[in-house]
Amino acid sequence: MALDGSHLEYPHRSYGMDHERYDWSMLSKRKPVTWPGDSKLALWINVGMQFYPLNQQGKPFAVPGGMTMPYPDLRHFSLRDYGNRVGIYRFLQAFDRYGVKPTFAFNTELAERAPYLLQRIVERGDEIMCHGWNMDSLHYGGQSREEEETLVARSLDRLRELAGQPIQGWISPARNESENTPDILAANGIEYFCDWVNDDMPYAFNTGAGQLIAMPLSNELEDRFVIMNNLHSEQSWLEQVCDAGDFLLLEAQSAGGRILALNIHPWMLGQPHRIAKLEAALEYLTSLDGVWCASAGDIRAAWLAQQQSQ
Amino acid sequence: MKADPGFYDYWPYEGRPKITWPGGAKLAFWVAPNIEYYELDPPANPQRKAWPQPHPALPGYSIRDYGNRVGHVRQMDVLEKYGVRGSVSLSTALCDHHPEIIEMCAERNWEFFSHGIYNTRYTYGMSEEQERDMIRDSMESINKHTGQHCAGYLAPALSHSEKTLDLFAEAGTELAGNDAGFYTCDLFHDDQPTPISLRSNKQFVSIPYSLEMNDTIAYVVNKIEPRRYGQMLKDNFDRLYQEGAESGTVMCIPTHNYQVSCPHRLKAFEEALEYITGHSDVWVTTGRDIARHYIDNHYESSVDDIANRREVTTDGP
Numbered sequence: 001m002a003l004d005g006s007h008l009e010y011p012h013r014s015y016g017m018d019h020e021r022y023d024w025s026m027l028s029k030r031k032p033v034t035w036p037g038d039s040k041l042a043l044w045i046n047v048g049m050q051f052y053p054l055n056q057q058g059k060p061f062a063v064p065g066g067m068t069m070p071y072p073d074l075r076h077f078s079l080r081d082y083g084n085r086v087g088i089y090r091f092l093q094a095f096d097r098y099g100v101k102p103t104f105a106f107n108t109e110l111a112e113r114a115p116y117l118l119q120r121i122v123e124r125g126d127e128i129m130c131h132g133w134n135m136d137s138l139h140y141g142g143q144s145r146e147e148e149e150t151l152v153a154r155s156l157d158r159l160r161e162l163a164g165q166p167i168q169g170w171i172s173p174a175r176n177e178s179e180n181t182p183d184i185l186a187a188n189g190i191e192y193f194c195d196w197v198n199d200d201m202p203y204a205f206n207t208g209a210g211q212l213i214a215m216p217l218s219n220e221l222e223d224r225f226v227i228m229n230n231l232h233s234e235q236s237w238l239e240q241v242c243d244a245g246d247f248l249l250l251e252a253q254s255a256g257g258r259i260l261a262l263n264i265h266p267w268m269l270g271q272p273h274r275i276a277k278l279e280a281a282l283e284y285l286t287s288l289d290g291v292w293c294a295s296a297g298d299i300r301a302a303w304l305a306q307q308q309s310q
Numbered sequence: 311m312k313a314d315p316g317f318y319d320y321w322p323y324e325g326r327p328k329i330t331w332p333g334g335a336k337l338a339f340w341v342a343p344n345i346e347y348y349e350l351d352p353p354a355n356p357q358r359k360a361w362p363q364p365h366p367a368l369p370g371y372s373i374r375d376y377g378n379r380v381g382h383v384r385q386m387d388v389l390e391k392y393g394v395r396g397s398v399s400l401s402t403a404l405c406d407h408h409p410e411i412i413e414m415c416a417e418r419n420w421e422f423f424s425h426g427i428y429n430t431r432y433t434y435g436m437s438e439e440q441e442r443d444m445i446r447d448s449m450e451s452i453n454k455h456t457g458q459h460c461a462g463y464l465a466p467a468l469s470h471s472e473k474t475l476d477l478f479a480e481a482g483t484e485l486a487g488n489d490a491g492f493y494t495c496d497l498f499h500d501d502q503p504t505p506i507s508l509r510s511n512k513q514f515v516s517i518p519y520s521l522e523m524n525d526t527i528a529y530v531v532n533k534i535e536p537r538r539y540g541q542m543l544k545d546n547f548d549r550l551y552q553e554g555a556e557s558g559t560v561m562c563i564p565t566h567n568y569q570v571s572c573p574h575r576l577k578a579f580e581e582a583l584e585y586i587t588g589h590s591d592v593w594v595t596t597g598r599d600i601a602r603h604y605i606d607n608h609y610e611s612s613v614d615d616i617a618n619r620r621e622v623t624t625d626g627p
Contacts, residue, residue: 002437006353008444010427013406017375020348026410028383060364141364179366196368198375200573219373220572228534236535243536244574251384251573261575 020180022214032256033201033306035299039292040252041245042299043285044261045102046171046194047091048131049117051110056136063135063174065224065265068144080267087270092124094275100293105131105171105194108159115162122163127295129194130159130170136173141197143178152184163269166296169296171195175219192300200248200258203302212302213300215261217245222263227274234277241281249288258299258301260285317475317497317506318516319616327611329502329558331603335593336554337547338600339586341394342464342495342519342564343385343424345411346401348374352430358469360430362537371566378404381567382411388580390418392587397597399425399464399495399564402451421596423495424448426466441471446481446511449490459490461598464519470496479512488513493601495519501550501559503604505613513609515601518560520546525569525579540578547586551570554591560600561586566619 012018015302035042054077056067065080067073097103104121106128111118121128132139133155139148160167168191172181175195186209192202194217205212219225221244226237241262248258262281269278285291296303331338350371352360363366369586389396398415400422405412415422423459426433427448449460463478471477475494482491494506497516506514523546528534534542543563550559563582565571570579587594 003354003355003435004442007355007431007436008440010403012349013403013427015409018347018407018409024408025379026383026408027380029410061362141366175369176363177366177368196372198372198379200376200380218572219369220573230529230535231533232535236537240536240574243577244572247573247576 020206022203022292025203027200028255030201031306033303035257035292035294036302037292038290040257040290041249041288041292042246042257042259042302043100043291043293044217044259044296044299045095045100045282045293046261046263046296047088047102047104048171048263048265049088049104049106049110049121050080050131050132050265050267051084051107051113052077053134053136055100058136059138060140060142061138061174065228065267066135083265083267083270084110084117087275088117089267090270090275091264091266091278092120094279094282097279098286100282100286101126101295101298103127103129103169103296105129105169106159106163107131107134107173108162109134110156111162118162122165126176127169128159128165128167129171129296130156130162130167130190132173135175138174138176139172139178139181140176141178145180145184148178148180149184152188156188156190168192169194169215171217182212186210186212192296202300208271213304215296215300216259217261217263219263221261223268224265229250234274238277238281242284245285245288245291248253249290252290312472315472317508318499318504319620321504321616321619323501326502326557327608327615328556329604329608331558331593333593334591336558336591337352338558338560338593339394339547339593340397340560340562340595340597340600341389342399342562342597343382343389343396344399344428344564344566345404345415346374346377346399346425346566347381347404349428349430351610352428355432357434358432377566377568378408378411378573379573381488383414384576385565385567386414386418388576388583392579392583392593394583394587395596397421397462398422399406400452401425401427401429402448403427403464405455409455416456421462421598422452422458422460423462423464423597424460424592425464425516428450429467431466433465435473436471438471438473438477441473442477443483445477446484449481449485453485459486461490461601462493462495462517463491464495468496475506475514476509479508480510483510485513492605493517493597495597501553502557503560503600503608505567505609505616513605515604515609517562517597517600517604519562519564519597521564522546523562524564525575526566526590527571529575536575536578539575540582543582544581544585547582547589549587551592562597
């Protein structure tokens with residue numbers, strides 16, 4: 001039997017995207033951006049502060065980095081916990097040594113479970129964004145809107161209360177969304193989110209509750225993706241980061257400011273055998289001319305100011 | 311269902327008639343940037359899901375959109391630097407969605423060949439008439455938007471039917487006789503062009519489009535490190551160049567700009583291009599020109615040689 005006729009119909013085959021979420025735009029056609037101090041490359045270090053529940057439901061899929069063994073998977077639970085107990089403090093030392101200004105994406109449940117850790121980050125004065133409730137609380141197509149609204153409001157309200165910060169940024173667990181996620185985020189006071197990986201610069205994203213800014217946080221260069229998904233060596237991660245930094249700086253000479261966004265996790269790079277690669281990456285990047293170490297919110301603000309002045 | 315698609319005979323790599331490329335080149339080199347459009351919410355094909363997650367599957371959709379928004383221009387700059395004209399494997403709906411990209415390729419005198427309409431519409435389950443309509447639509451789109459007659463085919467997302475190559479060749483004949491629909495990239499059986507048997511008996515050729523050198527296969531399937539991918543490209547070239555001294559070979563790099571044009575991967579690719587194009591006796595060309603040259607100069611002798619070898623096999627001692 002042949003396919004239904006709808007398979008040869010193309011209702012969205014026209015100029016632009018096949019949806020209304022954002023406008024079609026090529027990076028090369030946009031007006032160049034200048035970062036503060038006439039810098040060329042904004043370095044955004046984004047740290048995933050995550051809690052992976054032992055009793056993961058895996059709905060609608062098992063989150064990458066989550067439990068893989070029959071319950072109780074102590075092995076993966078405790079190895080993720082290692083990052084929050086030990087690895088993160090290696091990160092903090094490295095950040096301070098190289099003068100980078102990280103952003104921390106917290107699962108709200110981790111902020112609740114580890115008040116010392118949250119307080120330590122708050123005292124540093126670094127930006128905190130919300131990373132959902134926990135790594136097993138996924139946002140997904142087909143989820144009821146009411147259920148997701150409750151999840152977002154609970155995650156944001158509680159994190160704002162605990163951190164004493166306005167919390168303007170969001171990254172979904174597993175970077176997965178439902179068809180309603182952007183609308184719900186905007187309605188809850190989120191200004192920018194980092195789930196979509198279709199650009200190397202920020203861009204405007206339409207929602208039913210006003211505009212969001214989509215921030216370009218590379219998935220392909222993420223420590224978990226490179227080392228755990230692709231099974232590349234730690235040395236290769238370092239090389240990829242350095243190659244990316246070199247390339248973006250070169251492109252920025254002619255095309256305007258660029259962003260190198262590194263999404264990293266203390267349970268991955270905070271391991272004793274990997275931390276030196278993070279340190280080497282930070283040492284290299286901060287030694288380059290024209291690098292501006294900034295938080296996600298600062299990068300967004302600098303970008304937005306130039307869009308509005310155009 | 312067949313045990314063998316019946317497109318070609320067994321034809322050993324040794325002892326074939328010598329292939330000569332223009333200018334006495336040892337190796338014909340071409341780069342095939344895939345310029346694709348993946349739909350966010352395509353109708354679900356019963357035999358293959360477009361996306362692993364429920365709609366909206368942004369992990370896959372948004373990284374592919376990255377190729378269109380960011381990647382193509384980066385690769386265009388690199389290819390231009392090394393004098394390579396791209397042979398675009400095109401999801402032809404992109405002519406409608408993102409005509410700016412098509413214009414930039416056309417300005418560079420690149421070739422466009424058909425990669426179906428969308429890379430989220432699979433051939434599986436199509437009737438012969440449906441597949442013919444889809445293929446013809448894609449070829450007519452290329453002609454309408456670029457003025458080129460579509461010479462080559464790479465089935466959308468490598469989804470085929472038994473009749474795919476026949477239908478493509480016939481649609482090409484209807485469109486522009488022997489000037490359209492004369493080569494395929496869908497077969498991975500050889501490092502040289504080979505004649506393909508079709509029901510129409512049209513002169514039709516398979517040209518090498520390496521899956522192993524394909525950046526998506528390297529990065530996503532085989533999980534190759536970027537600098538190692540660059541080294542693999544050089545190694546692949548070295549051997550084909552060496553063998554090309556005996557009889558002309560073909561090297562193809564199929565690319566996807568959501569892979570190769572990421573900032574952490576482009577440097578390794580560029581180094582490989584610099585290496586390859588830095589050699590003499592390399593014909594830097596397009597898929598269409600390789601296929602045309604082969605059909606005009608080597609097709610008949612190849613068909614004869616294949617027939618002779620068949621006789622050896624059946625009448626041998």
